[in-house]
Amino acid sequence: MPCEGGVPTIKGGEIENYTCQLKSKWSVVDGKKIRREFTFSDFVAAMAFANRVAEIAESEEHHPDLHIYYGRVVVELWTHAIDGLSENDFIVAAKIDEI
Numbered sequence: 001m002p003c004e005g006g007v008p009t010i011k012g013g014e015i016e017n018y019t020c021q022l023k024s025k026w027s028v029v030d031g032k033k034i035r036r037e038f039t040f041s042d043f044v045a046a047m048a049f050a051n052r053v054a055e056i057a058e059s060e061e062h063h064p065d066l067h068i069y070y071g072r073v074v075v076e077l078w079t080h081a082i083d084g085l086s087e088n089d090f091i092v093a094a095k096i097d098e099i
Contacts (some may be wrong), residue, residue, distance in 0.1 A: 009084030018090040019041040023097040032085065034093055041072045049099060056095045062088045064096075 026034040040046045059065040067074040079086040
């Protein structure tokens with residue numbers, strides 16, 4: 001369910017509990033975002049991945065920031081409405097890990 005605000009952010013040890021449940025290593029940035037870099041053989045493969053992430057984002061109504069480069073995509077997740085992390089960020093991260 002999309003977060004429209006009014007819920008507390010996930011902090012400290014709670015962040016670690018959630019990140020430990022992810023299949024891959026996501027970095028925590030400033031205690032407010034999670035970030036992961038994916039590498040690919042070329043730009044077309046990076047774009048194909050970014051498009052699959054976009055499909056997940058639309059279906060979850062939770063949209064990450066995507067930084068697309070030749071052969072890599074950086075995904076950053078946080079809940080803008082609360083300026084920090086929510087459970088939705090980790091749900092989307094887990095779904096991205098399945099790609």
